Amino acid sequence: MTAREHMKKAAGLAAETAVALLLVLVLFWLFILFLFAVFPSGTPLKELVSDSGEPSPLARNGVKRPEAALQSLVRDVRCRRGDSVAWGDASEGMLLYNRDAIQTFDRSGATISFAPGDALAMGSNSMMVVTRLNETLEGGPRSYRVHVEGELRGHFSGAKRVRLEVATAGHLARVVPGASRFTFTPLGDNASSLVVHSGEVRVQGEDGVVRVPARFGITLRRGVPLGPAQRLPGSPRLKNDNLLYRYRQLPPRVRFNWTGGEGVYHFQLSSEPRFGKVLLDSRVTGTEFNAGLLDAGNYYWRVSRIEEGREGPFSRTGRCRLQQLLDPPQLRVDFPPSTVGVGGFRLTGRCQPGSAVYVNGTAGAMAEDGSFSYEIELRSGVNLIRVEAVDQAGNASYTSRVVYGKE
CATH class of the missing domain: 2.60.40.10 (Immunoglobulins)
Known part of the structure; x- marks a missing residue:
């Protein structure tokens, strides 16, 4: 092969290599354009890795304003901005904006505060999206629609600063402005129970609005017409509200019991009289609960009855004391x-x-x-x-x- 043929062959290889690289670059940019067309830009990396309690960059130039704040968190809680598909870790004090989403996982919880005395508390394995309905309104009460899957508890003051409606299980429930307390509890797929402890909630049904006053509840099922609101079951009566156990080495099994007959009950045990920190939270079938391996100290317990997902008020608070005695009696x-x-x-x-x-x-x-x-x-x-x-x-x-x- 002559020198001229060698040069011609090398030039052909160089041309083929250049064309291949050009095709790779074109395909890469086409892929990038496809991603931008299908997915939103997402939350900037700087916001995800910086202090999540800082306001959104959009809030600084006046485009968006915070609507609420994460008042308290328990264990694993995530947040997704309304203009993003990325989930990030939430933190206490984090500001929430229009269409932001909050998600909790096993044994987790979060409290979202809209104003002093106006808050929503999420239970475990729940997700909530907060949407401002009158974002452009200046002054007057703020209106929100909350889409929720899972457990949600609301506590609102009589100041009427916030108007709220909750969308869940295919129904829309509007909270009457004023002092109110209510709970949404999941009942499996496409169903939820609404219990009103105080105030009033009105649920939009196919045949009109169903009024749910205080101490009443209703079951919400997707695609099923609403029935009338039902009165909540009464609170059980504790058989012994001042339990005392003394032991020397191993703590005994503690027996809690109450009246009310067969059925489903909600049992709670705490080390604080106001149940700020719940140690045991269980659904119980029957009128007895046995707890073992409790350390020496003072405990508080209460129980409520559940009928078809409607949970009644808790009983009076009982006290339980475990004393470890190591010295012989005088x-x-x-x-x-x-x-x-x-x-x-x-x-x-x-x-x-x-x-x-x-x-x-x-x-x-x-x-x-x-x-x-x-x-x-x-x-x-x-x-x-x-x-x-x-x-x-x-x-x-x-x-x-x-x-x-x-x-």
Whole structure:
């Protein structure tokens, strides 16, 4: 092959390489244009990685204003901006804008505040999108539509700063302005239960508006006409609202029970009287709940009844105390003299209240203040008097005395 043929071949290879690179670049730019055409631009990377409590960049130039704020978070909560498809981690104090979405996961929760005293609380595995209906209105109450899938609890003051409607399970529920408390609870696919604790909610149905007043509830099912609002079940009565358990080594299983008959109940246990931090939150079938492995301390519990998804008010709050006792109970016995006449003798003493006393293996009579007495029969000669006190945790104290009976 001549030098001219070598040069011609090298030029052909170079041309083919250039054409291939050009085709790759053209295909790459076509792919980028396709992505921009199909998907929105999304939240800027700087906003996703910076402090999520900062206002949106659009708010700074007056285009968008914050509508609400994340007041509190529990565990895993995500946020998606209304102009984005990307989900990011939410944080306490984060500002929310029109059409922003919030999502919670297992054992998670979030509280969204619109104004002082006006808030919505999300339960686990729930998603909510907040839409401003009168965004261009200056002054007057703000109107919102909330699309929700999952559990939602509302608490609004009487200031009437916010007008709210909730879209769920194919229905639209409008909250009457004023002081109100209500709960939406999911009932499986395409169904939800609405319970109104105070105030009033009006649900739009095919045959008109159904009014749900305080202490009433209604079931919402997609594609199913609304029935009338039903009165909520009454609160159960606790059988023992002041439980006390004492133990020495392993904590006992604690038994909570109440009245109300067979059915579904909502049981809650907390270390705070106002249930700010719930330790156990369970649906229970029947009128009893057993809890084990609770540490020593004070606990508070309550229960409500659920009928067809409508949950009634909670019972009065019960108290439960677990005390770990490691020291033996104090014991004092008034023994007879070392030498005493034969016949009957009333043995007396005092020990820790709540303990049991045994004299020579037989239980003695105990008073609430811990005092006890026992009638013994002294015989002629040697008499061994042995006294044992056992507290409710099983700790024991012993004392004994040898007494000589004299004719």
